[in-house]
Amino acid sequence: MNAKVISIYAADTSGVCSALYELGGMTVVHDASGCNSTYATHDEPRWYDRKSMIYISALTEADAVMGNDSKFIRDVAKAAGELSPKFIAICGSPMPAMTGFDYSAAAEEIERETGLTTFFVDTNGTHSYLQGAEGAFLNIAKLFCREGKEKQANSVNIIGATPLDFSVNTSVSSIKKWLLDNGFSVQSCFAMDSSLDEISTAPQAAVSLVISSDGIAVAKYLFDTYGVPYVVGVPVGKSFSKKLSADLKRAVSEGVCINSCGEKAVENAHMIVAGESVFASSLGAELGAKTVATVGIRNSEVLSGTDIFCEEEAELEKLFSQHKTVIADPLFRPICKVASFVSLPHVAFSGRCFLKDIPDLIDKDVSKKLNL
Known part of the structure; x- marks a missing residue:
């Protein structure tokens, strides 16, 4: 997302950690020491009351420059021996992506040393959480789902x-x-x-x-x-x-x-719903409103012919100004010059800021819940 005022969405590495959080595996993000707080405490609300094996490799400048891959492999294998996870997942951040770290080879070596199913998710910290979660889910399905x-x-x-x-x-x-x-x-x-x-x-x-x-x-x-x-x-x-x-x-x-x-008619053209493609489009269908997907699938697999995909701040500001009511995460408010702004927090966008304000809209009277 190209932005000067509004926030950005959680990164692909956070998506991996979130997707695998409850499955009993060990997730290792190849990144600098201290960055675990980004993936855990900022983007993962379960961190406060439920344990999970999510770790940072503590990549140093010397390791990155010299290509000390054996340290990463050795540390992951040692930790797995002590913790006995059901599988090992590794993913990356911008620095190892820049130095050309070979995740596939590392995963093969770790699996050979530990005997545990090991896979990597191709992340570099620059894509959205959805890409990381998608890769994690897909690996789990391919490696563990069996026809029985x-x-x-x-x-x-x-x-x-x-x-x-x-x-x-x-x-x-x-x-x-x-x-x-x-x-x-x-x-x-x-x-x-x-x-x-x-x-x-x-x-x-x-x-x-x-x-x-x-x-x-x-x-x-x-x-x-x-x-x-x-x-x-x-x-x-x-x-x-x-x-x-x-x-x-x-x-x-x-x-x-x-x-x-994706099968909906726009009855309330003055209203627009912004957010992740599937959720925003579903809510738009319920309200008969237009949808602007700001992250996620951007084609007809999810969106209808009247839906829009937009991730540029300037274009979003112009689009919002053309509607009377905007339903979006509170951090979109600064670029919404509209008569009515309806707050609908999204953890992937505003993190912990509005956790207590996120409503459960499943099979509920949406208009009443959102005070429309």
Whole structure:
């Protein structure tokens, strides 16, 4: 995002850490000492009440300049021997990307020394959290998902659940309850309140529900490899939730993939919703509002013909000025010269600043919740 006033989204490394946080593996970010606070305390609200094996390699200037890769490999292998993680994931920051660190070779060497499944996620700290989370989810699916028992009738994989998009409020548990109330069961959840063992059974699901842009790649993989169709959308509001439930049932019966949040009519053209592609488009569908995706998927896999993808601050300011009401993270407020600004905090954008103000909109009266 090109910006002078507003914030930027959490980096790809934070996405990796968030996606893998609860799965029992050891995540190592190749970066300078002290940078763990960025990935943990700033972007990861679970850090305060739940432990996870997330570490920094403590890369020094001498190590970077001299290419001391053996120290990284040795330290990771030693830590794994002491901690016994279920897997090892490594990812990178800008400095090792600049020096050409070979993550693939390092992962192979660590796996050979430890006997543990080891993979790398291609990050460099300059992309958004969604790219990192997508890579982490995809590696988990490819390495641990196996076709086993028969398909479980009306079972659903929830894909794309991280606190960066859904905070640590009741949203994810509300999605699970909504599924149960509509005759479905939860097969797995990538990757909140779900274990690695549960996620490994994802191929047995009848359908996947993609609730964030970082889940699209995994949903496609499960469809192409195991024939699990997917539906894209977040069950926000009463009306859109009903549509999403019907689309999930159609996907199960017909074996088709459906972009639910991309099928909408704009009735309230004066209103615009800004944010991550899937969530913003789903909320826009519920409200009959325009959507501007400021991060995430930018094409028809998620967005409708009336939706816009924009990550340039100057263009966003101009776009917002053309509408009476803007629904967005509070840190967008400085560039919103509009009659009505509706605050909807997004952890990946404003971090811990407004955690207590993030509402649970799942199957709720959105207008009442947002005081529209």
